[in-house]
Structure formats: C-alpha cells, structure tokens
Amino acid sequence: MSTTEIVEKYHPNFEGWIQEFQEWQTRIGFDPAWLGDYRFEIRFDWDSAGDEIEFGDFSGMPKWKRRMQIPQQNIIDAILTMVSVQGDTEFASVEQQNHLLATAPTEYDRKSALRIMCEEQRHGWQMAYLLCTYFGEQGMREAAKLLERNAQDGTRLLGSFNAPIDHWLDFFCFTHFIDRDGKFQLKMLSTSSFQPLAASMGPMLKEESFHLGTGANGLRRIVKAGVIPLDFLQKYINKWVSTGLDLFGTDESTSAEWAYVYGVKGRYDERESEMDADREHLNEASRGLYFDELKAEMIRISKGRKEGEPELFIPSDKFNRGIGMYAGKRYTVKGDPFEGSDGEWDEYLAGILPSDADEKLLMDEYMAPGVEWIQYREWKE
Amino acid sequence: MQTLALLAVDKEKLRPFFSRVPELFEQHHHDSGQKPEMYEELLYKVHRPYTNDMLSMIDDWMGLERRNISGEQEIMLRLFLLAIRYPDTLLFDSLDDILVNDVRRLSAYLHFSSHTYTIWDNDTRKGLAKLGFEIPDTEKADPFIYGAYVGTIELIKDLAPFTCFLEHDVPRQRLFQAALAAYGRE
Numbered sequence: 001m002s003t004t005e006i007v008e009k010y011h012p013n014f015e016g017w018i019q020e021f022q023e024w025q026t027r028i029g030f031d032p033a034w035l036g037d038y039r040f041e042i043r044f045d046w047d048s049a050g051d052e053i054e055f056g057d058f059s060g061m062p063k064w065k066r067r068m069q070i071p072q073q074n075i076i077d078a079i080l081t082m083v084s085v086q087g088d089t090e091f092a093s094v095e096q097q098n099h100l101l102a103t104a105p106t107e108y109d110r111k112s113a114l115r116i117m118c119e120e121q122r123h124g125w126q127m128a129y130l131l132c133t134y135f136g137e138q139g140m141r142e143a144a145k146l147l148e149r150n151a152q153d154g155t156r157l158l159g160s161f162n163a164p165i166d167h168w169l170d171f172f173c174f175t176h177f178i179d180r181d182g183k184f185q186l187k188m189l190s191t192s193s194f195q196p197l198a199a200s201m202g203p204m205l206k207e208e209s210f211h212l213g214t215g216a217n218g219l220r221r222i223v224k225a226g227v228i229p230l231d232f233l234q235k236y237i238n239k240w241v242s243t244g245l246d247l248f249g250t251d252e253s254t255s256a257e258w259a260y261v262y263g264v265k266g267r268y269d270e271r272e273s274e275m276d277a278d279r280e281h282l283n284e285a286s287r288g289l290y291f292d293e294l295k296a297e298m299i300r301i302s303k304g305r306k307e308g309e310p311e312l313f314i315p316s317d318k319f320n321r322g323i324g325m326y327a328g329k330r331y332t333v334k335g336d337p338f339e340g341s342d343g344e345w346d347e348y349l350a351g352i353l354p355s356d357a358d359e360k361l362l363m364d365e366y367m368a369p370g371v372e373w374i375q376y377r378e379w380k381e
Numbered sequence: 382m383q384t385l386a387l388l389a390v391d392k393e394k395l396r397p398f399f400s401r402v403p404e405l406f407e408q409h410h411h412d413s414g415q416k417p418e419m420y421e422e423l424l425y426k427v428h429r430p431y432t433n434d435m436l437s438m439i440d441d442w443m444g445l446e447r448r449n450i451s452g453e454q455e456i457m458l459r460l461f462l463l464a465i466r467y468p469d470t471l472l473f474d475s476l477d478d479i480l481v482n483d484v485r486r487l488s489a490y491l492h493f494s495s496h497t498y499t500i501w502d503n504d505t506r507k508g509l510a511k512l513g514f515e516i517p518d519t520e521k522a523d524p525f526i527y528g529a530y531v532g533t534i535e536l537i538k539d540l541a542p543f544t545c546f547l548e549h550d551v552p553r554q555r556l557f558q559a560a561l562a563a564y565g566r567e
Binding site: 045048202212375378381 | 427497542552
C-alpha cells in the first residue's frame with residue numbers, strides 16, 4: 001500500500017462509506033437488484049476469536065479490543081495494512097467477475113457465482129466497518145480507498161486481483177486456487193491479537209468454504225463432462241498455481257515475522273501445531289501447506305476423468321514463479337531446471353500455458369453456446 | 382422465533398460435537414453402507430421436472446423397497462416436491478396417508494429436491510438428544526416433529542464455528558445430519 005496516496009474526499013463515518021459503496025456497485029456494473037433479499041451484515045464470532053493473545057511477544061496478554069489498547073503505532077499500522085489488503089481483494093474479485101453472470105453455463109452456476117459475489121462484498125463491507133469503527137480518520141481514508149482502486153484499471157493492491165477473469169474456466173480456477181489462498185489468509189488472521197479482526201474471520205471462513213467448493217466442484221464437473229481435453233485444462237492449472245503460490249509473499253519475509261511477533265497474524269495451523277514457529281520462514285510454511293492441499297484436491301478433481309485422459313497434476317512450486325527464491329528462474333512443470341536457450345524456453349512456455357490461440361479455441365469451440373462443457377446441476381435452496 | 386430458540390441452547394454441550402464435525406461426518410457419510418458416491422450422483426441426477434425414475438434412484442440409495450403408490454399419488458408427490466418451500470412442512474397435510482406414513486422416504490425425496498430439508502434418521506435424532514434437543518420418535522411424517530428436526534439442524538449449522546465447514550460437494554445440511562448420526566451412535 002502506498003503511504004503517499006492521499007484521499008481528498010472521504011466520508012467521516014461508516015454510514016457515509018455505505019453511500020460510496022452503493023455508488024461503487026453502480027460504477028462497476030453490479031446491479032443491486034441482483035442481491036434479492038440478501039443484506040450486508042456485520043458478523044462476529046467472539047467465541048472462536050479467543051480472549052488471550054495466542055502467540056508472539058505479547059502472548060498470554062488480553063487480546064486488544066480497541067485501537068487505544070494496541071501498545072505501538074507500528075502494530076496499528078500493521079493491522080491497518082492487513083485489513084486494507086483483505087478488503088481490497090474482496091471488492092476486486094467482484095470487479096473481476098461480475099460480467100460473467102451474463103454467460104453462466106447453468107442457473108446453478110449463475111446463482112453460485114452471485115452468492116459468492118454477495119459474500120465477497122459482505123467481506124469487504126466487514127473490513128470497511130473495522131477500518132471506520134476502530135481506526136479513526138486514518139481508517140476512514142483507507143476504507144474510502146477500498147472503493148477507489150479498481151481491478152479493471154489495474155490499481156488493486158495484489159497482482160492476481162488485477163488480472164482479467166475472461167471466462168468461466170478462469171472463474172473456477174480463480175475460486176479454486178485464489179480463493180483457497182484467501183482461506184489461508186483468513187485463517188491466519190483468525191487467531192489475531194486484535195480481537196475484532198479475529199472475530200470477523202469465523203463468519204467469513206464459513207462463507208469462504210462455499211466459494212472454494214464452487215471452484216473445486218466446477219473443475220470436477222468440467223472433467224466429468226469430458227468436453228475440454230485434460231491436457232488443455234492442464235495449461236490453465238499451470239497458469240493459476242504459480243499465481244496462488246506467489247500470493248503468500250516473499251521468502252524470509254520480515255513483515256510476516258513482525259506480524260507474528262505482534263501476534264497480529266499467525267500460522268495457518270497456529271492452533272493445531274505443536275511445534276514452535278520458524279519465524280523467519282512463515283510465508284514458506286503457509287505456502288507449503290497450501291501446496292499440499294492443492295495436490296490432494298487435484299487428485300479428487302482428476303478422479304472423474306474419462307478413460308484415456310491424462311491425470312491432472314499440480315505443477316512444481318518452482319515453475320513460473322514471480323516471488324520467492326525461484327522467481328524469474330527457469331524450471332519445468334516437473335521442477336527440473338530448464339537447460340535450453342531463450343527461444344526454447346518461450347517455446348516450452350507456449351506449450352504448457354494458455355496462449356491467445358488456446359483462449360480462442362476455448363471460447364469458439366469447447367465453451368461455445370450449446371456445448372455442454374460442464375456437468376449439469378440444478379440450483380437447490 | 383430463532384432468538385427464543387437460542388435461549389434454550391446449551392452452548393457448552395455443543396462444543397465437543399463441534400470440535401469433531403469433520404471427523405464424524407467422514408465416519409458416517411463415507412461409510413460404505415452409506416454409498417457416498419451414489420449420494421453425490423443423486424445431487425446431480427435429481428432435478429426438475431422430477432420423474433419416477435429419479436424417485437426410484439432415491440429409494441434405491443436409501444435401501445428402501447420401491448414405493449407402491451398409484452399413478453395419481455405419484456403425480457401428487459411430484460407436485461408436492463415442486464410446491465414446497467423451506468421451512469414449510471404443513472404441506473404434508475395435503476398428502477395421502479400412504480405418502481406420509483414413512484418419514485424416512487419422504488424426507489429423502491425432500492432432501493434431494495431441496496437440500497435444506499434433511500433426511501430423517503434415528504441416529505441423527507439421538508445425536509440431537511445428546512446436544513439437548515429432544516425430538517420425539519416417529520415413523521410418520523408429522524409436520525411439527527419433522528419441522529422441529531429440520532429447524533434444529535439448521536440452528537446447529539448457524540451456531541457452528543468455521544472449523545466445522547468442509548469444502549466438499551455435499552450440502553451443509555447433510556454434513557451436519559451425517560455428523561449427528563455418527564455422534565448419536567456413540
């Protein structure tokens with residue numbers, strides 16, 4: 001987040017922010033009528049949030065309930081950044097995806113996507129509430145920025161949330177791979193020393209499980225339908241996995257270490273783990289758990305494939321990375337160093353990542369209107 | 382109504398159950414006797430307009446003899462499944478006795494046509510009793526007893542922490558019903 005960015009106009013309270021939010025919906029083309037009887041609510045689960053700081057240097061002390069209880073300004077800043085980044089991703093995904101509602105393959109998919117978009121907006125709403133309620137003027141400025149940055153303009157804080165989601169295959173990959181990263185981030189914040197943040201995570205995680213299920217089931221239904229060849233589908237998996245891995249941040253991250261020291265953000269398995277945290281490799285540890293989960297999920301997705309189709313797999317965590325120790329280095333999807341020339345590398349990538357020609361083939365042939373490229377399912381309440 | 386119901390909930394009694402929901406679900410739903418793959422197929426294969434074949438597939442999955450009803454009652458049943466909306470159960474009164482005599486069968490039809498309705502199961506009922514929710518035993522589809530059963534499972538779903546929720550292709554009502562069944566058997 002830029003520290004020099006200045007929001008000149010902002011509303012002095014949450015009610016004012018709500019007005020901005022309604023304008024944002026109109027601006028991005030999300031018709032509020034689509035919400036039906038859905039209402040944005042602030043939800044906390046104080047039971048699961050806990051009362052005592054669970055890790056870090058303040059461990060054992062009461063969790064902070066208000067800003068004034070937070071002992072240092074740099075901890076306030078760290079919390080503000082985390083809430084802002086989380087809120088930013090929630091609104092970004094709606095900007096990226098809402099155009100897809102018009103081309104949903106089934107009513108079930110349209111309603112599932114709409115539910116996801118409603119819940120992502122609620123998550124953003126919750127983060128804005130935290131900013132406006134607990135962080136004074138600084139928080140209100142950050143809340144205003146959540147609605148000013150825009151995925152279509154490429155101004156969202158994280159790269160994946162500026163990438164276009166052009167079609168439903170990307171939507172299912174996004175909900176499977178990127179929302180899964182979101183689940184990890186939310187769970188890491190669910191043990192936070194700032195109690196309103198920790199208490200926000202339980203209800204958000206409940207809703208997030210539906211989003212992940214939509215992605216995983218969507219991919220499984222595509223595999224079962226057998227219209228999109230699996231070696232073709234593999235290219236999209238190759239594209240999205242590295243993006244998901246990068247979202248965990250840099251290796252040996254000092255900001256992750258400080259967040260742990262402050263007790264603001266824990267490990268994914270903070271409450272389950274019996275080992276002390278390796279504070280210098282927190283992002284790597286979470287990334288590793290995420291990677292293991294992806295591999296297990298891909299076995300389930302691949303199970304429904306037709307005879308003769310290749311098994312889908314998760315590419316190596318070294319492949320196509322933009323962040324971390326493998327960033328910019330050349331590795332194959334199997335994790336072997338790539339030995340060829342620049343031209344051979346480009347040729348290799350063209351064969352294993354989706355090209356413009358693949359995108360055209362996908363839209364004009366595999367996912368053309370009338371083609372049943374995904375297993376039918378009826379929406380049921 | 383829900384606020385009143387919440388007053389009667391003993392949250393301490395729920396805690397041990399909530400801490401084990403994924404494991405209990407796994408135990409019940411993935412038991413070979415539960416035919417989990419067939420269950421998941423039914424989630425896709427049962428859809429509007431409902432046919433006799435779809436209902437027969439549900440009979441088979443439940444391990445019940447195929448229903449023996451007249452053509453007119455078959456139509457009555459299919460119209461009922463199209464018309465009913467959660468949380469209504471009073472519509473049961475519009476059905477012939479032969480259709481309401483077996484709550485397990487009727488609840489299974491309801492579950493696969495509208496997931497919010499849960500399958501009636503005696504072990505699940507015992508699981509609810511362990512949590513402090515006494516639902517009377519019955520074989521008939523009594524609108525009030527079944528309504529209380531479904532409503533209580535919905536309430537438990539609302540109270541459950543996020544650690545209970547799986548991402549798999551199973552409706553949440555089934556997740557809790559199956560976990561309660563395993564809990565009730567213990």
